[in-house]
Amino acid sequence: MDKVIFRIKKGTPEKWEYKEYEVPVENGTTILDALYYIRDNIDRTLSFRASCRMEVCGSCAIMVNNFPRTACSTQIKTIGKKVITLEPLAGYKWIRDLVVDFDEFFKKHESVKPYLVRKDNPEGQLLQSPEQLAKYKQFTLCIKCGACLAACPVAVSDPFYLGPAALAAAYRFNADSRDQGKNLRLAVVSDAEGCWRCHFSSECSEACPKDIDPAGAIQKLKVQAAGYELKRFFHLGVKD
Amino acid sequence: MAFNESVKKTMEPLAWLFQMITAIFMVFFLGVHLIIAHAYGINNILFQKILERLQDPWWQAFYIVFIISVTYHALNGLRGIILDMGVKRIRLLNIIFWIVAIVTIIYAIWLLFGIIATANPV
Amino acid sequence: MSFKDSLNWINIKGRHLQSGIAFILHRLTGLVILLYLYMHLGALSQLLNGGIAYKNFLSTVESPPFVALDILLFLVIFYHGANGIRLVVQEFGIGTRRRKLFFWIMMVLGLIGWLLLTYFVASSFIGGA
Secondary structure, three states, X not given: OEEEEEEEEEEOOOXXXXXXXXXXXXXOOEHHHHHHHHHHHHXXXXXXXXXXXXXXXXXXXEEEOOEEEEHHHOEHHHHOOOEEEEEOOOOOEEEEOOEEEOHHHHHHHHHOOOOOOOOOOOOOOOOOOHHHHHOOHHHHHOOOXXXXXXXXXXXXXXOOOOOHHHHHHHHHHHOOOOXXXXXXXXXXXXXXXXXXXXXXXXXXXXXXXXXOOHHHHHHHHXXXXXXXXXXXXXOOOOOO | OOOOOOOOOOOXXXXXXXXXXXXXXXXXXXXXXXXXXXXXXXXXXXXXXXXXXXXXXXXXXXHXXXXXXXXXXXXXXXXXXXXOOOOOOHHHHHHHHHHHHXXXXXXXXXXXXXXXXXXXXX | OOHXXXXXXXXXXXXXXXXXXXXXXXXXHHHHHXXXXXXXXXXXXXXXXXXXXXXHHHHHHOOHHHHHHHHHHHHHHHHHHHHHHHHHHHOOOOOOOOHHHHHHHHHHHXXXXXXHHHXXXXXXXXXXX
């Protein structure tokens, strides 16, 4: 069996160091498998988040060789390195070992009103055709793992930036034919710290484990916001 | 927030649109400028040649639109870089941007007409 | 969040060529061009000093080291312009999934443009000067 060395940032912001652990790997061993192995056999104090083991819960995102990935779906043999460095997600408040504070992430997500907003109170079903669904379906697959924020060069240098996950969620609802709250969301995201902080570095789309293309969502959101602003500027009578 | 409240008043969408528009303008303007000034050796940038060119009102208009586009695009880009570093006083930054942009444009246009005037001394 | 954190956007570790690295280069080339803009406006004020002063200035800046710097500046401008055209198209939501392809197409076009300009500059410089 092959062995791979894991260099893990261990400790707290006050006192930390890189500790090395040797882990036996074979085809199919994931980073999460390695983390459980280390915790169960070598170092019982290793802290990390994990739950579903199958890339749906979004708990286990960490920096693997300086790039954010979900530990459960990253196979060690695919990385192909003898030494792998694991660190907590960049751009988040670090708590200890591989655990970061996700409060800000969720606050930003909540602020874009990530739910259907209606002016009326309709009876029965809200019908939607497959074509209408196709317009926003890919953006519904977000598992809120936070890898996109860790990859974004703006999010890691500007703490006020809403970030790709929140903005993609805003677009997901704006593009949903059943939603009537586009302008409410634009009020939040069309802001100096909202979608206008994005410059399409597109690292978020490189990092997304579900291949949602949040960068594409943000650009489409920009077009929506600019279109609204132009209509209002020329007094073309925007309806809510 | 009520349904009839409009999107927050911010210049950012228009700032972005102009960044894109000036970018496209400049592909054209800079293309012409680079070819005229550099692809013919120094023929087109001899003193007399420059003065001749600047007498033509189309060239004057060209240079004025060019300088406004470049100044806006470059300074808005710098403003974006600074905003990305997480500033709290965004309004102050915007005001500084406008001041520097307008001063630069006024200087450049003053320079342009100053050069034109050297050909027609009073 | 310290000032050092504000510079995290410059980090190249873990970034991809067609995404994060293209972004960093785009900004750095932009800053270079911004600096050059003000240098250029300052240099143009030489024209106010009349034909003789300008002729001296011209012979300085048309010497080989300056022309070499000019050609380097053109490379900076062509990178920024080529990547910029890609950004304008993609920031309107077009082709955001085909970043790598688009990036390399624009880089090739930009390189061709730069080589053409360099050829014209070099040939008229060697032939004429």
